[in-house]
Amino acid sequence: xxxxxxxxxxxxxxxxxxxxxxxxxxxxxxxxxxxxxxxxxxxxxxxxxxxxxxxxxxxxxxxxxxxxxxxxxxxxxxxxxxxxxxxxxxxxxxxxxxxxxxxxxxxxxxxxxxxxxxxxxxxxxxxxxxxxxxxxxxxxxxxxxxxxxxxxxxxxxxxxxxxxxxxx
Amino acid sequence: xxxxxxxxxxxxxxxxxxxxxxxxxxxxxxxxxxxxxxxxxxxxxxxxxxxxxxxxxxxxxxxxxxxxxxxxxxxxxxxxxxxxxxxxxxxxxxxxxxxxxxxxxxxxxxxxxxxxxxxxxxxxxxxxxxxxxxxxxxxxxxxxxxxxxxxxxxxxxxxxxxxxxxxxxxxxxxxxxxxxxxxxxxxxxxxxxxxxxxxxxxxxxxxxxxxxxxxxxxxxxxxxxxxxxxxxxxxxxxxxxxxxxxxxxxxxxxxxxxxxxxxxxxxxxxxxxxxxx
Numbered sequence: 001x002x003x004x005x006x007x008x009x010x011x012x013x014x015x016x017x018x019x020x021x022x023x024x025x026x027x028x029x030x031x032x033x034x035x036x037x038x039x040x041x042x043x044x045x046x047x048x049x050x051x052x053x054x055x056x057x058x059x060x061x062x063x064x065x066x067x068x069x070x071x072x073x074x075x076x077x078x079x080x081x082x083x084x085x086x087x088x089x090x091x092x093x094x095x096x097x098x099x100x101x102x103x104x105x106x107x108x109x110x111x112x113x114x115x116x117x118x119x120x121x122x123x124x125x126x127x128x129x130x131x132x133x134x135x136x137x138x139x140x141x142x143x144x145x146x147x148x149x150x151x152x153x154x155x156x157x158x159x160x161x162x163x164x165x166x167x168x
Numbered sequence: 169x170x171x172x173x174x175x176x177x178x179x180x181x182x183x184x185x186x187x188x189x190x191x192x193x194x195x196x197x198x199x200x201x202x203x204x205x206x207x208x209x210x211x212x213x214x215x216x217x218x219x220x221x222x223x224x225x226x227x228x229x230x231x232x233x234x235x236x237x238x239x240x241x242x243x244x245x246x247x248x249x250x251x252x253x254x255x256x257x258x259x260x261x262x263x264x265x266x267x268x269x270x271x272x273x274x275x276x277x278x279x280x281x282x283x284x285x286x287x288x289x290x291x292x293x294x295x296x297x298x299x300x301x302x303x304x305x306x307x308x309x310x311x312x313x314x315x316x317x318x319x320x321x322x323x324x325x326x327x328x329x330x331x332x333x334x335x336x337x338x339x340x341x342x343x344x345x346x347x348x349x350x351x352x353x354x355x356x357x358x359x360x361x362x363x364x365x366x367x368x369x370x371x372x373x374x375x376x377x378x379x380x381x382x383x384x385x386x387x388x389x390x391x392x393x394x395x396x397x398x399x400x401x402x403x404x405x406x407x408x409x410x411x412x413x414x415x416x417x418x419x420x421x422x423x424x425x426x427x428x429x430x431x432x433x434x435x436x437x438x439x440x441x442x443x444x445x
Contacts, residue, residue, distance in 0.1 A: 015211060016215060019215035022216060023223060023291055026292035026294045027432040052178075063188060064208055067192070067209075069293040069294070070196075070293070070340075077185050081182075081185075
């Protein structure tokens, strides 16, 4: 019951995240790349709620990303679902209170998503562009995962499960 | 309560996703928007509108607070400019009538009809692969794929898909990698094709090697068809030439164009709806 409630909250967060990304954050470009808030939320949700929710959340986040960009719907959905699944599985091996876990997962998640994207759409861009974009994107998302994981951790997880929760 | 195993849920979810992707592709092929996509936009629309409204209000408040003095002086300057432009406009209306009269006398075909409708920008894409924006007008307002979108400052792009409910259309911006517009320079009428690069600047390609194109030249739409996409009416402003490059085989010249429309600042646009075509 509690897990279901957390999952519902995650879906509501996804709607807000997509709306935020397509309005305010769509104009924000740092190091030459867009900040992908839905991808960060996939990483955070899979770290918080496990691989099952991670896959489903990633799939829907990817579909919505594709719908809003009018392109690569399947590639976005598949890459985000894999990221959600893989990080959700790996999550059980990490210490929850280790502050290095979110940035390392963000780095791995961005790399994994971009590799899948490259495999699925190899002719859409040059490899040199892809390499530069991926490196910048990994760095940017490593920086921004902390605030995103902090907020999602507070909104989705039970107090005792959140690494950011106070010891009330 | 019995819950299906995670593997079965996963397979069902993947099959559902595959179905949605095919549905999306089929609708895209027709220049429309699939029903699940419309449903997603219907859910997202109120939240997007709230964020956009709050953002615009905060930006207005910030501008008013920090630039109050300059706003007042700018307002005074604009009042004078309005008076000048009204005089110019009256002259242009007279010329247009004369032009129409002369075209009629010479039996020249009527220029393509079109109706302008104003639209608000609902959202922008947010990936590094596409340059798309969504507007709050759809097929009910007469918007169709290949309709031209612009602002007072110049060309924004063209409609690539539209739906009736919620009234929505997707616009491929001039800067999108696969966008192409027939263009010419204002000074010498050198013709080429403006292509998006995915970045802030566009490329004026396929110029003749001997063409006289210089930095600072104004680039306008040529009204020529590229065989695909929209036919942009002749004379809309695209931007100014930033840099000119000649290829080493001396066969063609490419110019880089700075678009006149600040794509990251537009909130409202005009859509030129085709009528009777």
